[in-house]
Amino acid sequence: MTKRLFPLALIALTAAPLSLAAPQGRAEALPRLAQAQNPATPDSQRPVHRPNVPGNDAPAAEGQPSADQPQKDQAAKPPAPDIHGLAGPYLAARMAAIQNDFRTAGDYSLRALAQDDTDPFLQDSALVALIAAGDMERATALAGTMAHQGRPTELGRLVRRSELARAERWDEVIADIDAAPAASDDGDATGGSALIDGMIRAWALLGAGRASESLSAFKELAKTRGAAPMVNYHLALAKAKVGDFEGAEELLADPATGSHILGVIARAQVLSQLERNRDAIAMLDATQGLDEEPHLIALRDRMEKGETLPFDIIKTPADGMAQVFLTFGSVLAGSEEPDPLALIHARLAEYLSPQLGEARLLAAQILQGFGEFDLAEQEFEALRDLGDMRPVAELTRIDALARADRLDDAEKAALTLTAAHPELAPGWIALGDLLRQQDKFAQAVPAYDKALSLIGDASPEARWFPLYARGIALERAGQFKKAEADFRAALKIRPDSAQVLNYLGYSLVDRNENLDEALKLIQRAVELRPDDGYILDSLAWAYYRLGRYDEAVAPMERAVAAMASDSLVNDHMGDIYWMAGRKREAEIQWHRAQSLKPQTEAEAHRIRAKLDRGLDAVLAEEKANGGKLPPPPPAPEPAQDEAAD
Structure with missing residues (x-):
């Protein structure tokens, strides 16, 4: 039975921890790279004449530059326009905050505070923006001002305590917590609570040289309902820090306490200090996701060589306090939506412990969720500067670059990842996805080949997505027979995969092959996703190909209702209306399809031809021309002015 890596936060506020380790089939649930952070985008989106094509249509995120615009670091942005008075900067800060533009929000908030530096709401708003942007120098200065004014907020206290801890002024941290109003166990709007204050205080006691009081404080906090696993992890770190490795191992051996990546590292170091390298190696071997965590592999290799690992997962009590914020x-x-409070805690963690890669990775992932791709990229760069090029971080970075429409940079990052870790299937899947997004279908196939060879036959479920994705790449590259084999193999793994059923069914319809089977495949997809416009379009088109025009009308009308702004779907509706004898309605749909800017000139030319001569004439011309509509005649040369001669 293998163990799975869980995130550092275990049961503090939730009973269902999620995995931090990238699963072997990471992309299987991702119809495209952007889907993980953009759940509102349906995985059935597709380019022209291709149903459910993941990875080819990822739009630039709202507010991001298009692919032909240079991407600039936010630090290079021009300064915010000068707005005088209080109302202007305040409103500008509010608007920037709504748009998740943290740097601009911080700048305008400070300008508003220059007009009135006594408003706690303005101060807290500025703190949130400055911390979110990673501007800890100005954040700590503002928190200090708030403390000197005698009006510290809960967030201001957290920042002030972090600054004191970073300076190892532990007695002042303890005094600040003891003098503050009592926090509730439920916490408040800033995330402050008796639990977080208590854990910070326990680490401060250790920093102040009061080890026995520190351990007693952690033990008392562990009695808090639902908090024992989380607190016991920190108690284990504190025990190990003072040399009680036996006590630390007893706590970390509990899966509820140590089954996350930092817990696994801590336990490996503790076991090694206890001269139990074999036990540590066995523990690592039983950890699911080991192959995707080079740091764990490096620890294992060192112990295999007989090295005793130092206990250095925390070097100072400030590192322990940083892990409190990380927790x-x-x-x-x-939660599904990015939470600014989560980002604040991640920023405080990296401020206290700049070497803590997990904090930078968490900050990067949250920033990505907010659409702050440049700020996220800075965190990924910091990870690489630390020599911490972990696949889970790089995969997240690649996703962020792709969502920012920086596909060239994303492709380079994927190539770098596969070069550094050629043994990791998720890296090859990410590379294949990026190549597909850029219509490099033939180049994508070898990437999926490599991923499937690495996954092997031992994990059929992990093979599902790369089989499906390779099938798409093969079909788009003109190798349908190979593509069909991949689609059918994917269906053996997931017989009720609506997107595979639809893609295979539509491809057969588009090729005018096995139409009866194609119809059954698409009908099953509709049963699974009755409101998916693209699948309804496929069903209607199958009826059309079979000459069952009246039956095609209803699903096609439902498809148009679901995707009124899709040029191809409206074009299909026109064709079906025409063949059902509703020619005036057909012309209306073709006009609408034309107004929606068809994706290709060939599609636009065909719509113009149908409006000019009717569908019957167009079909006859295509039949006479080997299935293709003759290109439009060249535009006449402009008449030359004879006088110019």
């Missing part, structure tokens, strides 16, 4: 940040990041 709470991980909990807050567990």
Whole structure:
């Protein structure tokens, strides 16, 4: 039985921890790279005449430059326009915050505070923006001002305590916590609570040289309902820090306490200090996702060579305090929507412990969720500067670059990842996805080949997505027989995969092959996803190919209702209306399809031809021309002015 790596936050606010380790089949649930962070985008999107094609239509994220625009670091942005008075900067800061433009929000908030530096709401708003942007120098200065004014907020206190801890002024941290109003166990709007204050205080006690009081404080906090696993992890770190490795191992051996990546590292170091390298190696071997964590592999190799690992997962009590923030940040990041409080905790963690890669990775992932791709890229660069090029981080970075429409950079990052870790299937899948997004279908096939060879036959479920994706690449590259084999292999793994059923069915319809089987495949896809416009379009088109025009009308009308702005779907509706004898309605649909800017000139030319001569004439011309509509005649040369001669 293998163990799975869980995130650092275990049961503080949730009973269902999620895995931090990238699963072997990472892309199987991702119809395209952007889907993980853009759940509103349906995985059935496709380019012209191709149903459910993941990875070829990822639009630039809202507010991001298009592919032909140079991508600039946010630090290079021109300064925010000068707005005088209080109302202007305040409103500008609010608008920037709504748009998740943290740097601009911070700048305008400070300008508003220059007009009125006594408003706690303005101060907290500025703190949130500055911390989110990673501008800890100005954030700590503002928190200090708030403390000196005698009006510290809960967030201001957290920042102030972090600054004191970073300076190892532990007695002042303890005094600040003891003098603050009592925090509730439920916490408040800033994420502050008796639990987080207590854990910070326990680490401060250790920093102040009061080890026995520190351990007692952690033990008392572990009695908090639902908090024992999380607190016991920190208690184990504190025990190990003072040399009680037996006590630390007893706590970390509990899966509820140590089954996350930092817990696994800590336990390996503790076991090694206890001269139990074999046990540590066995523990690592039983950890699911080991192959995707080079740091764990490196620890294993060192112990295989007989080296005793130092206990250095935390070097100072400030590192322990940083992991407190990371713990709470991980909990807050567990929701579907990105949470600014999660980002604040991640930023405080990396401020206290700049070498803590998990904090930078968490910050990068949250920033990516907010659409702050440049700020996220800075965190990924910091990870690489630390020599911490972990696949899970690089895969997230590749996703962020792709969503920012920086496909060239994303492709380079994927190539770098596969070169550094050629043994990791998710890297090859990500590379294949990026190549497909750029219509490099023939180049994508070898990437999926490599991924499938690495996955092997031992994990059929992990093979599903790369089989499906390779099938798409092969079909688009003109190798349908090979593509069909991949689609059918994917269906053996997931017989009820609506997207594969639809893609294979539509491809057969488009080729005018096995139409009865194609119809059954698409009908099953519709049963699974009755409201998916693209699948309804496929069903209607299958009826059309079979000459069952009246039956095609209803699903096609439902498809148009679901995707009124799709040129191809409206074009199909026109063809079906025409063949059903509703020619005036057909012309209306073709006009609408034309107004929606068809994706290719060939599609636009065909629509113009149908409006000019009717569908019957177009079909006859295509039949006479080997299935293709003759190109339009060249535009006449402009008449030359004879006088110019």
